[in-house]
Amino acid sequence: MPQDLHLKDHHSELRLFRNRMLVALVGVAVLLGVLVARFYNLQVVNYDDYRTQSDENRIQVRPVPPTRGLIYDRNGTLLADNRPSYNLSIVHERVQDMDATLELIGRLIQLDDADVQKFRQRMQRRRPFEPIPLRFRLSEEEIARISVNEFRLPGVSVEAELVRYYPLEKLFAHSVGYVGRINERELGRFTEEDVRRYRGTQSIGKVGLERSYEDRLLGEVGYENVETNARGRVLRVLERHDPKPGQSLTLNLDARLQKVATETLGDNRGSVVAIDVKTGGVLAFVSKPSFDPNLFVTGISFQDYRALSDSLDVPLFNRALQGQYPAGSTLKPMMALGGLADGVVDAEYTVNDPGYYVLPNDDRRYRDWKRWGHGKNVDLIQAITESCDVYFYDMAARWNIDQMHDVATRFGLGAKTGIDLPVERPGLFPSREWKRGARGLPWFPGDSLNAVLGQGFVLATPLQLAVMTATIANRGTHYRPQVVKAVGGREQPPEILHHVEARPEHWDLVFKGMEQVVYNIRGTGKAVGKGLDFKVAGKTGTAQVVGIAQGERYDSEALKERHRDHALFVAFAPLDDPQIAVSVLVENGEHSSEVAQPVAREVFRDWMSRPLEETADAGNTDSNGEGTRG
Template sequence: MRRSPKDTAESFRKISRRGLLLAGTQLAFGGVLAMRMRHLQVDQADEFRLLAEENRVNIRLIPPARGRIFDRNGKPLAENEPSYRITMVREDAGDVDAVIARLSTLVELDEDDLNRALTEMKRSAPFLPVTVADRVTWDEISRVAVNAPALPGVTPEVGLSRVYPRKEDFAHVVGYVGPVSDRDLARYDEPEPLLRIPRFQIGKVGVEAKMEDALRGRAGAKQVEVNAVGRVMRELSRREGEAGADLQLTLDADLQAYVQARLGEESASAVVLDLENGDIKAIASAPTYDPNLFVRGISVADYSLLRDNDHRPLASKTVQDAYPPGSTFKMVTALAALDAGLIAPDDTVYCPGHLEVSGRKFHCWKRAGHGHMTLEQALRESCDVYFYDLALKVGIDKIHEISDRLGLGVAHDVPMSAVSAGINPSRDWKMRERGSEWLIGDTVNTSIGQGYVLTSPLQLAVMTARIATGKVVTPRLIKSIDGVETPHGVGAPLGFNENHMRQIRRGMYAVSNNRRGTAYRSRIIADDFRMAGKTGTSQVRNITEAERRRGVTRNEDLPWNRRDHALFVNFAPFDKPRYAVSVVVEHGGGGSTAAAPIARDVTLQALYGGDPPLDAYPVADRPRIEALQDRLRREREERDANGQSRA
């Protein structure tokens, strides 16, 4: 059936409208597409160019050089040395086992390090380098470089590693560094990206840890071009990091070495304070260890030897440990009574060998007693009963106050690990910590440095420095940071009556220079350098009445760890104090026999700035001192030679 012209015209009109609508739609879509393309290619061109660049260019951190540590005279205590290592890229090596076999003929590979490297290769991307051998020699690096064609994927590299040229002498002060651990990262809310660099090292203990932020420095950065799978193709640019700050300590390396050698293998510690500025000139714990062992990870065998040693070489005894101060505390009790106006220097107390308080006998170290004692005599001969009597008069509140003013019970602000505050006991302290009331017997015990009172060797040195000067002497360990001097540690007067201070000092002088003094055998003969001191012996076991009746067992007849601690504190010269010294010998027996001779020798070494002349010592001691000086001199020279050869 033929369509009419009218129907044909109507169909044509409909088709034309649909065509126009479709064409319009296509035109609109094309316009939107064109506008979008313009937006992407013109308006957002910089953004997409940056995204493309980020896919092609990576930013990688460059570890900064760690700040160095020096003694007060510029001698290096911690520095950085070139460290050669050998890395391997798994995908470039191909047959890893075969390459390692060839490499082992050129370089001695540690089995533990090698196993650790193989494990790391399996976990890492195949194109990332993994350290196979660390701290290799230059000769080994040379052999690897010469045989490079036979060692695909193997690359010799050079970096910086921490080294401690003085080894054992500064282990407890400077500390050591080690690789960042998960425990280290957990200490930060947002760990710095630098800490996530493989094998990056940070301070673990000592100054290295406490001054980490200053020593670490700031990371540099390099731009590298990578391909689609992230493999480095080339380096585009580099910005070196900012090295960490150099630190200068107040310590004198030579004096520190002498003190360390003089302590020997005793479980002991010693502190030397400069009274002019509060500088710590030496602070040594014995026995000690080589911190270089920890830098790359100490072996289980080496660590076990240190951990299981009953003399605790890993402990920083000068600040970390706290001991009953024994009779070195008697100056505190005496000053408390003088300051309260309860005694005069010539007042006497009768010592029959004990004092009965609340039905309990408190014994003097001298069983037969000392008879009538003045303050100076009581300090000179260390009469316990005299100070028991003072304690009953003055009470714990005043003793606690004076102890605090002299620097006891305070965690002094020095950048060393685990600085102890010790215990300066009081009524509130006992109720808070022990849940019981303070008793009169507690005061009596405290008066002679027993009972609850605990002090560190550093605190004892500070106490002695404040008695010697009458000023607030605060210990300083950091002398300067990047050449900028830190504030010194001598402050305002303590506010004590100077006549009272002179009475205490005279008593300490008699300890070392009067024939009846407990440290007379360890006196200094040189008139210009006479010292004032105080012996101390602190019990570590309870002595029963039954043992007292049959005779107290001598220290030398007891097991080592049951013997009394030996202590001695002193300052010199007496007329113009320059140094304060404290010495603690764990389980040494008696302060006069074990600690005083060490303190005297250390004091003379500090005063003379080297080995003192023999005529500074008592005549009877000179042959022994000469032999000792020769031995210690040889030991120091040997250590210095070993340190220089290592450096």
């Protein structure tokens, strides 16, 4: 055995091995400690944060829009419904390339530039992970195409939505109105509370009752937590809080009466307003021509809107509420009552009518509509019956214009009626103060002569004329006109604005004059009473559209159709116990007996032929609730 061979030092090797093992164990322990600490940090310390982030990838909170309240007429006929519609929506966060996605969708279904532009506008005001509608009212074929290509369209989904539908279309467009998509201007006026309330809702009331009762019809938004996959598809609903539906409206309007008035008005431009004399409830509210409100619900096309807005007949214009027309001789019964109350005339007062009237120290002749006049000793009843202008010229010449203005105001002229519809116009009944402020001129006696006949500066809406007539019919109770009868099943009581005070014999004189308008052989409203088994009281009117030079006669043939006189008629029925008041205006209709009175007659005929229970608000029923009116 060699001498230089050294024996192994097992103790040293064992000690080295133990040191290395110790270092390794310490290293493993440290690493395990770090791992445990990290696990602890993830699973305990930051558990809530990371769970929330995980849930945000898996669970989405989606708003659930409320069902909009329905609208019914007084007899339960549905005027505004909600119908399902399938819309194409996109969640922006789920789409990697929006332009490519839109291009692909455009190859699958019809998608025009307007759809894309509106989509990008909506995308600017969206909430995170909120579906943004791109196309509304998809057809079954379009739904199928999207479904087949679903794997190519992450973030794209077809969603069901209830949208507004108006089953009677044009019939109630100017009263019920319509909803439309929320635009940028409306969104800019939203408060934070409004933003919350309209989450998930794309529409808002634009005109009519849909606008004025928006808060009641809208309801309250709900929400649901849904689980989604990586492509944004909903797997299941984890939690749901149901929305609160909007309140339904029951109207005073009567669908059958509305249809009768609309059809009898025919192709004429004009308006018909019928009011319940005993409550102020609006029974009919017609403006023609009209339009189909369904066109606006999901966004009207440019072509359709241009056809409506460029039409010379202006179908979007609400003539009953916003049309301001000279009231003409329809004001004479009201003026007669005011003249009696102020002592300007009495039952025995008469005038001589040669066909014109001349003011003292004035050479101008104020013509009567009847060129040869109404003869001698024309009293108040004859003046109303035959619509004698000279009698009222004489009354106005001896009457203070401010007193005349006060009478008109008490009957609802020259100010908004307060009806529960938006954008009403006030009309105008002038006064000294008004003329000096508006024209910078004093009041002249000739102005009073024009005003007493509803001409000159005087303007009134068909609604105001109906309110005036209803106030006469119930002998001075001035009600606020109401379209809505009940909200959410809770009736709205009639609202009395004030009472017009007059002596009973004065009311009797005016009633007699309005009765003779219809039933006297010389009355100007004979056409309205034909074929009715109850009595009607009324007053005709003619409103000049263009002026006629002194000494010239009105020549219909020499004027363009739209420059001819408007035909007006106001009336109430039945005479012995008034229930319903009506105003009819036909633009450029000229002859009330031909175009306006037949409309009023058919409205009266329909309403008074109803079973008593159908018109309970308009009159008293007998003990067993049976029978018919009239």
